[in-house]
Amino acid sequence: MVTFLGRRLLWAAVTLVIYxxxxxxxxxxxxxxxxxxxFAIGGGQAEAAERLGLDRPLPVRYFEYMGSxxxxxxxxxxxxxxxxxxxAEAAPLTILVFAVGAVxxxxxxxxxxxxxxxxxxxxxxxxxxxLGVLSATVFxxxxxxxxxxxxxxxxxSLRNLLGLPSDSLAIWRESRVExxxxxxxxxxxxxxxxxxxxxxxxxxxxxxxxxxxLAAFPVxxxxxxxxxxxxxxxxxxxDLLYRVDYSTSIGSGSPVLVLLGVVLLSFGQVLFMMRxxxxxxxxxxxxxxxxxKGLSEREVRDVHVARNALIPTLxxxxxxxxxxxxxxxxxxxxxxxxxxSTLFFEAVEVQDIPLMMGVLVVLGLLGVALRLATDLxxxxxxxxxxxAAV
Amino acid sequence: xxxxxxxxxNPKIVTGVAILGLFVLVIVxxxxxxxxxxxxxxxxxxxxxxxxxxxxxxxxPSGAHxxxxxxxxxxxxxxxxxxxxxxxxxxxxxxxxxxxVSLCLGSLAAYHRKWVDAVVTHTSDAMVLLPAxxxxxxxxxxxxxxxxxxxxVGAVFGLVYGLGPATAAVRAAGLVVxxxxxxxxxxxVGAGGYWTMSRHLWPHLVxxxxxxxxxxxxxxxxxxxxxxxxxxxxxxxxxxYLVYEGLTWQEMLAGLRDxxxxxxxxxxxxxxxxxxxxxLIGIGLREVFDPRGVRTRRRRVSAS
Numbered sequence: 001m002v003t004f005l006g007r008r009l010l011w012a013a014v015t016l017v018i019y020x021x022x023x024x025x026x027x028x029x030x031x032x033x034x035x036x037x038x039f040a041i042g043g044g045q046a047e048a049a050e051r052l053g054l055d056r057p058l059p060v061r062y063f064e065y066m067g068s069x070x071x072x073x074x075x076x077x078x079x080x081x082x083x084x085x086x087x088a089e090a091a092p093l094t095i096l097v098f099a100v101g102a103v104x105x106x107x108x109x110x111x112x113x114x115x116x117x118x119x120x121x122x123x124x125x126x127x128x129x130x131l132g133v134l135s136a137t138v139f140x141x142x143x144x145x146x147x148x149x150x151x152x153x154x155x156x157s158l159r160n161l162l163g164l165p166s167d168s169l170a171i172w173r174e175s176r177v178e179x180x181x182x183x184x185x186x187x188x189x190x191x192x193x194x195x196x197x198x199x200x201x202x203x204x205x206x207x208x209x210x211x212x213x214l215a216a217f218p219v220x221x222x223x224x225x226x227x228x229x230x231x232x233x234x235x236x237x238x239d240l241l242y243r244v245d246y247s248t249s250i251g252s253g254s255p256v257l258v259l260l261g262v263v264l265l266s267f268g269q270v271l272f273m274m275r276x277x278x279x280x281x282x283x284x285x286x287x288x289x290x291x292x293k294g295l296s297e298r299e300v301r302d303v304h305v306a307r308n309a310l311i312p313t314l315x316x317x318x319x320x321x322x323x324x325x326x327x328x329x330x331x332x333x334x335x336x337x338x339x340x341s342t343l344f345f346e347a348v349e350v351q352d353i354p355l356m357m358g359v360l361v362v363l364g365l366l367g368v369a370l371r372l373a374t375d376l377x378x379x380x381x382x383x384x385x386x387x388a389a390v
Numbered sequence: 391x392x393x394x395x396x397x398x399x400n401p402k403i404v405t406g407v408a409i410l411g412l413f414v415l416v417i418v419x420x421x422x423x424x425x426x427x428x429x430x431x432x433x434x435x436x437x438x439x440x441x442x443x444x445x446x447x448x449x450x451p452s453g454a455h456x457x458x459x460x461x462x463x464x465x466x467x468x469x470x471x472x473x474x475x476x477x478x479x480x481x482x483x484x485x486x487x488x489x490x491v492s493l494c495l496g497s498l499a500a501y502h503r504k505w506v507d508a509v510v511t512h513t514s515d516a517m518v519l520l521p522a523x524x525x526x527x528x529x530x531x532x533x534x535x536x537x538x539x540x541x542x543v544g545a546v547f548g549l550v551y552g553l554g555p556a557t558a559a560v561r562a563a564g565l566v567v568x569x570x571x572x573x574x575x576x577x578x579v580g581a582g583g584y585w586t587m588s589r590h591l592w593p594h595l596v597x598x599x600x601x602x603x604x605x606x607x608x609x610x611x612x613x614x615x616x617x618x619x620x621x622x623x624x625x626x627x628x629x630x631y632l633v634y635e636g637l638t639w640q641e642m643l644a645g646l647r648d649x650x651x652x653x654x655x656x657x658x659x660x661x662x663x664x665x666x667x668x669x670l671i672g673i674g675l676r677e678v679f680d681p682r683g684v685r686t687r688r689r690r691v692s693a694s
Contacts (some may be wrong), residue, residue: 322522322523348528
């Protein structure tokens with residue numbers, strides 16, 4: 001396992017360097033227009049280019065950039081501030097929402113994928129498949145519009161039910177805690193709920209307790225919210241998740257809507273991967289012998305087929321990552337939540353290359369980390385993979 | 391020919407192709423309508439400057455305007471039939487570029503192994519990390535003229551997607567084909583690289599590249615529609631622009647009047663149906679050709 005880990009880490013480092021190189025030259029070459037002109041405040045364009053270090057040859061800038069990256073410095077944004085700080089401010093929310101959303105989407109997609117595969121040919125199976133296709137092809141801004149328009153009333157009712165004032169300002173005026181602290185607590189609670197949900201679900205699957213497997217996630221999420229209320233930051237946390245400000249713009253800046261959007265946009269892809277996996281596995285001899293042994297269809301599906309189908313599903317879901325990320329980015333941007341997507345699009349709009357690079361670097365780091373985690377899970381599930389060539 | 395029959399009988403592929411056929415009809419309908427129904431009525435039906443003085447806009451679907459008019463008084467049917475052309479252009483460009491790139495690189499890597507394989511695998515592993523939408527946005531923004539239109543969006547998307555996930559998948563399938571006995575036999579009789587690839591590798595890999603291309607196209611259509619929605623590139627009339635038109639009306643007059651659903655739904659259904667057509671063909675082909683490529687040959691046991 002140690003050599004496997006070492007090999008994967010080496011792979012991650014090499015991939016990351018290649019990714020950064022490709023992205024660096026891609027951005028430098030393909031960003032249109034000579035962007036130094038925008039920052040020529042006071043002096044001329046040549047002076048601005050010199051101040052920003054844009055007059056030196058590309059290879060020199062490349063090695064400088066990679067060198068400063070090694071020391072963890074993302075450089076300065078063309079508009080002034082430090083890129084690292086801007087990203088550190090925006091990234092936590094994005095990562096939190098994406099991580100929680102992806103896990104929920106995975107759980108939902110896997111469940112629906114089983115149903116679609118096992119009931120193929122029936123009306124309910126086709127309906128589930130149709131949902132999957134819709135999830136994979138819906139236009140994200142339209143989804144955002146639907147979410148904003150139709151989730152408003154339920155969300156406000158939920159807030160009223162929990163006894164929150166309908167005005168966000170009122171909550172924060174009386175509150176004694178900082179927004180950052182609440183966000184950190186919220187992140188901790190949500191991540192705890194998701195990990196707890198996964199663990200409980202795995203336990204329930206192993207011991208074949210069906211109701212527990214289904215209840216694992218809702219109960220854990222409810223427990224997390226209850227904990228926040230017990231600590232005394234419940235109102236603030238809920239307000240961070242869903243804001244009520246009466247802006248008329250399309251977005252309303254609510255992370256919980258981003259979360260919903262991510263889940264709705266992503267589960268379809270997981271569904272089809274799981275479905276293909278299950279359908280492939282169902283032709284195997286071990287399924288025949290499991291049936292011959294007299295196991296019920298549900299046991300054959302959940303205990304034998306679904307577990308084997310999990311490995312190709314996990315491996316394939318990594319290739320779907322860019323598509324999933326794209327949907328997430330659009331949803332976050334359209335909902336005007338202050339996150340990495342908003343930062344990136346602002347950077348592209350003013351052609352702020354260091355900021356653009358900064359966001360892409362973070363995306364690359366996250367992607368590689370995710371890939372490593374997936375590989376470890378696969379290696380744990382399937383010992384053959386540890387020996388396989390990298 | 392067994393595969394061909396499977397393809398023809400796969401309900402997903404049939405549905406997808408049927409929807410695509412509908413879109414081709416829509417594209418063909420545009421010049422036909424101009425030649426017949428709208429002949430000489432540019433003032434009413436022009437997709438950019440058309441305006442009907444006789445009614446209040448936006449107006450619901452009617453006899454004169456089959457899909458209604460938008461808030462600026464333009465005929466939605468005319469806009470829709472024009473928009474279909476650019477979306478289908480994006481789709482075809484992205485599919486062709488990503489298909490060709492992934493087929494070439496994937497088969498080269500699988501055939502040559504060693505350093506060629508190392509280079510291709512590492513490049514595709516790295517490119518998987520870059521969402522093609524962001525790449526298109528970086529290239530396209532700031533080029534608001536027609537020089538970065540549907541064709542270019544499709545090409546850039548296809549390139550990034552093709553180098554990334556598509557190549558990774560095709561290469562994996564290629565390795566499986568390379569292990570089959572007929573490749574060994576071809577080598578034994580002294581077949582060269584090009585011969586082996588063109589006669590033995592490509593026929594097996596084309597469906598796999600097609601699956602990847604079809605699923606990638608889904609993303610390309612959404613990406614182009616999104617850029618069009620933000621009017622970031624080209625500035626032409628596309629499905630995304632229709633969605634934008636539908637939504638901004640609501641923003642302007644929030645609460646006073648409901649949004650023009652016919653504009654919004656025409657745009658969003660156009661995107662979703664076109665994307666769904668390609669997606670259905672993609673997953674249908676995947677079902678037929680089993681491109682996971684994990685196993686070479688399996689004895690089929692009939693499932694109940």
